Amino acid sequence: MADDSSSVKLKGKESFGVDPDTLSPEQKKHFITRNLEEVLGEDRLEALLKEGKNIGVYWGTATTGKPHIAYYVGVMKLADFLRAGCAVTVLLADLHGYLDNLKAPWELLAHRTKYYEFIIKAMLESIGVPLDKLKFVRGTDYQLSREYTLDVYRMTSVVTEHDAKKAGAEVVKQVKNALLSGLLYPGLQALDEEYLKVDAQFGGEDQRKIFTFAEKYLPHLGYKKRIHLMNPMVPGLTGAKMSSSEPDSKIDPLDSAQVVRKKLQKAFCEPAKVEGNGVLAFAKHVLFPILSGEEFVIDREEKFGGRVTFTVYQDLEEAYKKDEVYPLDLKNGVANELNKMLEPIRQQFAASKEMQDLRDLAYPAESESIRDLHFLYCIFFFSSLEPKSKAKVGASDRAVDYSRLDVRVGRVLSVEKHPDADTLYLEKVDVGDKEPRTVVSGLAKYLTMEELHERNVVVLCNLKPANMRGIKSEAMLLAASSDDKVELLVPPPGSKPGQRVFVDGYNTEEPDEMLNPKKKIFEQIQPDLKTNSKLLATYRGIPLSTDEGGVTVKSLSGASIR
Incomplete structure (x- = not known):
C-alpha cells in the first residue's frame, strides 16, 4: 500500500497540533493508508475525502487474553487516522471474546474489558496520542439491545453455514465440530459497522475473510458496504503471529525492563533475513514511526563495530541484510527504545492500586480457579503415564x-x-x-x-x-x-x-x-x-x-x- 510520501511533511507527535481541515484529501489519504497491507473500497474512501467528510473508523479488539506490544501496531494506525481527522472508535469486543470458543469466561469479561481499556489508553498516551479524539465503546453496551438482536436473527436467515465458517477461519478458534457461537462471530462483527455508524473498519490482514463477508451480507439487510483497512500481520518473537496465548511470542506492556530484554534476547531473529523477523517488523511498524526522524541507536563495543544510528527504517533493514547489524545488535537497540515507551505505562500502573486490583480480578491466579485445579490434576495424571526419559520420546524423529x-x-x-x-x-x-x-x-x-x-x-x-x-x-x-x-x-x-x-x-x-x-x-x-x-x-x-x-x-x- 501507500508508502511515506516525501510530499507529506507532517510527522510524529507534532502533527497532532495541526488542524486536519488544513490537509488536502491526498494528504489525508496518505495518513489513512500508509503502511497498510490492503484497502478494500479505496474508491469509496477517495470519494468521501473529496466530499470533505471526516471518515469514521472503528478498531475492535476481543477482550480475551492480555494486551501485548503487538497492539502498538494497531495503535500507530489509530494515530494516523487521528492525524487525518478521522472520528475513531475503539470497540472493546467483550461479547465477541465470549463467543470465541469461551476464551474469556463471562464472569471475568467486565474486569478484562476495563483492564483492556486501561492498557490501550496507556499505550496511546505513551506515544502522544490525545485521548480526547477517541471514543471507547463496549460491545455489550449495544449488542444486547432489541434492535441488534433482531438484526442478528435477520443475518442468520441469509448467511450460509459454509460462509460463516469460512469467514471466521483465521480469527475464531477452529474445532472439529464447529460451535454455533463461532459461526455467529463474523455476523456480529459485520453488524458492528452499522451500529457504530462508521465508514470504515480497521484490522489485521487475518480479518480479510470477515471483511469480505461483511461486504457481501450487509447489503442483504439493507445496509451499505464499508471501507476495510488492513494492517500487515507482524510476526511475533518466535517468528509466528504474536499471540497473547503464546507467552514466548509476546511482551506484556507491564513487563519489567529486564524481562523485556530477556524476551527479546530469546526472540527468533535469523541473521541477514527480513522475512518472518518479528524484531525487525516491530522496528518498522512501531519504533521508526514513533521516532519520526530521530535516531534509532545501537550501542556496541568498538570490536563489534561501535555505535551506529539510523533515522530511516530502510537503512536499518539494508544494514541487517548485509550483516552489518547482527541479531544481538538489533535486539539491544529495540529493547532500549521499547523500554523507553513502556516505562510511563509501568509507572502509571504502579501508582494505581485500583488498576493492580483490577488486574488480579481480570486474571485470577490459577490456584484460585476450580477449573484450573482440575486442569492441573489432569496434567499430573497424564504426565504420570509418560516415559521418564524425555530423550527416548520421539528422539529418532527429532531433527539433528x-x-x-x-x-x-x-x-x-x-x-x-x-x-x-x-x-x-x-x-x-x-x-x-x-x-x-x-x-x-x-x-x-x-x-x-x-x-x-x-x-x-x-x-x-x-x-x-x-x-x-x-x-x-x-x-x-x-x-x-x-x-x-x-x-x-x-x-x-x-x-x-x-x-x-x-x-x-x-x-x-x-x-x-x-x-x-x-x-x-x-x-x-x-x-x-x-x-x-x-x-x-x-x-x-x-x-x-x-x-x-x-x-x-x-x-x-x-x-x-x-
Whole structure:
C-alpha cells in the first residue's frame, strides 16, 4: 500500500497540533493508508475525502487474553487516522471474546474489558496520542439491545453455514465440530459497522475473510458496504503471529525492563533475513514511526563495530541484510527504545492500586480457579503415564540440530594436572547442578592453570561420560580452534553458572537428556558451530547467546568450535 510520501511533511507527535481541515484529501489519504497491507473500497474512501467528510473508523479488539506490544501496531494506525481527522472508535469486543470458543469466561469479561481499556489508553498516551479524539465503546453496551438482536436473527436467515465458517477461519478458534457461537462471530462483527455508524473498519490482514463477508451480507439487510483497512500481520518473537496465548511470542506492556530484554534476547531473529523477523517488523511498524526522524541507536563495543544510528527504517533493514547489524545488535537497540515507551505505562500502573486490583480480578491466579485445579490434576495424571526419559520420546524423529545440545554457562572452581597425562587438566566446573562436574580437557598446552581457575566457560553437558586416562569426564568445555591455537568460548558478562546457552530458533524444545554416542549427534551438529568475523560463536550463522548477550572468543574468527 501507500508508502511515506516525501510530499507529506507532517510527522510524529507534532502533527497532532495541526488542524486536519488544513490537509488536502491526498494528504489525508496518505495518513489513512500508509503502511497498510490492503484497502478494500479505496474508491469509496477517495470519494468521501473529496466530499470533505471526516471518515469514521472503528478498531475492535476481543477482550480475551492480555494486551501485548503487538497492539502498538494497531495503535500507530489509530494515530494516523487521528492525524487525518478521522472520528475513531475503539470497540472493546467483550461479547465477541465470549463467543470465541469461551476464551474469556463471562464472569471475568467486565474486569478484562476495563483492564483492556486501561492498557490501550496507556499505550496511546505513551506515544502522544490525545485521548480526547477517541471514543471507547463496549460491545455489550449495544449488542444486547432489541434492535441488534433482531438484526442478528435477520443475518442468520441469509448467511450460509459454509460462509460463516469460512469467514471466521483465521480469527475464531477452529474445532472439529464447529460451535454455533463461532459461526455467529463474523455476523456480529459485520453488524458492528452499522451500529457504530462508521465508514470504515480497521484490522489485521487475518480479518480479510470477515471483511469480505461483511461486504457481501450487509447489503442483504439493507445496509451499505464499508471501507476495510488492513494492517500487515507482524510476526511475533518466535517468528509466528504474536499471540497473547503464546507467552514466548509476546511482551506484556507491564513487563519489567529486564524481562523485556530477556524476551527479546530469546526472540527468533535469523541473521541477514527480513522475512518472518518479528524484531525487525516491530522496528518498522512501531519504533521508526514513533521516532519520526530521530535516531534509532545501537550501542556496541568498538570490536563489534561501535555505535551506529539510523533515522530511516530502510537503512536499518539494508544494514541487517548485509550483516552489518547482527541479531544481538538489533535486539539491544529495540529493547532500549521499547523500554523507553513502556516505562510511563509501568509507572502509571504502579501508582494505581485500583488498576493492580483490577488486574488480579481480570486474571485470577490459577490456584484460585476450580477449573484450573482440575486442569492441573489432569496434567499430573497424564504426565504420570509418560516415559521418564524425555530423550527416548520421539528422539529418532527429532531433527539433528542445536536444540539437541544441553549447553550451559559454567565456572571453573579448581584445576589440576591429570596424574597420568601431562597434556590434560582435571577441572571441577559448576554448571548449576547440585555438585560440580569433573571435566578432563586437553588445554594444558594452551592455558595455564591460573588462566583457567575461576573463569566462566561454555560447557556441553549432555555428552555421555567418558573415561579419559582412567578418570571419568562428565562434560566438555567448548572452544574455538585453528591449526595452532585454541580459545575457550566466553559467556557475556553477567552470565551465571547453569544458565542456558541458546540459539534463536533452536530453543523451543528441551535438549536430549543424554546424547546417544552411537547416533553421533554432536558430530553431525559440530560442523555448523563456528566463530564469525565479529568474534561471535555461531550455529549456522546465528549467535550462541545467554539472556545477557552473545558468546564470544578473544581473537579467532572463522574458526571451528568443538
